[in-house]
Amino acid sequence: MTQSRTTRTTLAVSASLFLTGLAGAALAQFDPQGLYSTHAILDAEVHFESAPASEPSEVVDILLGDDRKVQAIVVDTHDSVGLDGDTVVITNQHYRLVNFDENGKTQHDIIVETDTEALDAMPRYDQEWMNTAQERAREAWDSAGEGAESAWHRTRQGLDRIGEGAEDAWERTQEGAERAGRRISEVLDQWTSDSDS
Incomplete structure (x- = not known):
């Protein structure tokens, strides 16, 4: 330094x-x-x-x-x-x-x-924490995502061929992913806050 x-x-x-x-x-x-x-x-x-x-x-x-x-x-x-x-x-x-x-x-x-x-009170990082965090995040995604795909696997392939209906579906998928992402963030923050108590 x-x-x-x-x-x-x-x-x-x-x-x-x-x-x-x-x-x-x-x-x-x-x-x-x-x-x-x-x-x-x-x-x-x-x-x-x-x-x-x-x-x-x-x-x-x-x-x-x-x-x-x-x-x-x-x-x-x-x-x-x-x-x-x-x-x-x-x-x-x-x-x-x-x-x-x-x-x-x-x-x-x-x-x-x-x-x-x-x-x-910050969570200590180890494999047990990661496993639990992944499980909680998946649950948060499932409860808030309403069928949204993971952004890592999402694709727009064929969108131009399929037309406007696919564009609407894509937008709904993005909105669901954003809701799920916010929910995951809330879950991790709440978990940290619970550890603070």
């Missing part, structure tokens, strides 16, 4: 703790990028608001739903975070991505926005 990156990250964490908005001059480092490389996000450093003096942690996986959207990240925590170096699942509601420029190249940091109690 370079000194300039440390300074920027400390400022970003401090700003998120004490300010509700950003000054116009600092806004550039938070501008949306539009399209993100998972490789770059896997290289991102993870910083915890509840452990501001800790060493950076590391993203080791990105979990996607059947709607092909990110549902959570998996982070190997540094021992200094206070989680004994455990690997934790962090759903989208608990983190944000900070974009900044370093030597003319866009870089990312991830800021985890939880208090110590919520951080301690």
Whole structure:
């Protein structure tokens, strides 16, 4: 970690703790990028608001739903975070991505926005957790998808040949997939919230 990156990250964490908005001059480092490389996000450093003096942690996986959207990240925590170096699942509601420029190249940091109690309650990532999460996500998909196909398997092949009726069916399939994706996200967030209690 370079000194300039440390300074920027400390400022970003401090700003998120004490300010509700950003000054116009600092806004550039938070501008949306539009399209993100998972490789770059896997290289991102993870910083915890509840452990501001800790060493950076590391993203080791990105979990996607059947709607092909990110549902959570998996982070190997540094021992200094206070989680004994455990690997934790962090759903989208608990983190944000900070974009900044370093030597003319866009870089990312991830800021985890939880208090110590919520951080301690984060699910630990292992095969048992993954199996249970997949089962719950499938159930959420089935209950909300109303027959929607997985976006991973969906195809528009032959749509032009079949005509407008197929286009309507495609739109209904997409809408069902979006509903199911939202439901999966809600299930994972609720599961995390239940762990917080």
